[in-house]
Amino acid sequence: MYKIEIYVKLKKDVLDPQGKAIKNASFNLGFKDIVQVNQGKYFEVIVKNSSNSNSAKIKAKKLAGDLLVNDVIEEYKIIKIVKI
Numbered sequence: 001m002y003k004i005e006i007y008v009k010l011k012k013d014v015l016d017p018q019g020k021a022i023k024n025a026s027f028n029l030g031f032k033d034i035v036q037v038n039q040g041k042y043f044e045v046i047v048k049n050s051s052n053s054n055s056a057k058i059k060a061k062k063l064a065g066d067l068l069v070n071d072v073i074e075e076y077k078i079i080k081i082v083k084i
Contacts, residue, residue, distance in 0.1 A: 002056035005079040009040035
């Protein structure tokens with residue numbers, strides 16, 4: 001089995017209203033040095049029946065592309081693959 005960490009974020013040119021709201025709230029709380037906040041989603045996925053990390057990565061990419069990411073406005077990155 002493999003544990004895979006996937007990070008999903010908005011594409012560079014897509015407006016991030018939640019990130020902007022967090023930035024504004026942080027400023028109001030006294031964090032005056034915060035210039036920008038970008039929000040994203042983090043997933044931990046456990047994959048079984050994979051013979052190696054490459055096989056697990058292929059399954060994770062399929063999951064991300066088919067379910068986790070709205071590819072019009074988001075992109076993803078596989079952060080880590082660990083055999084468990």
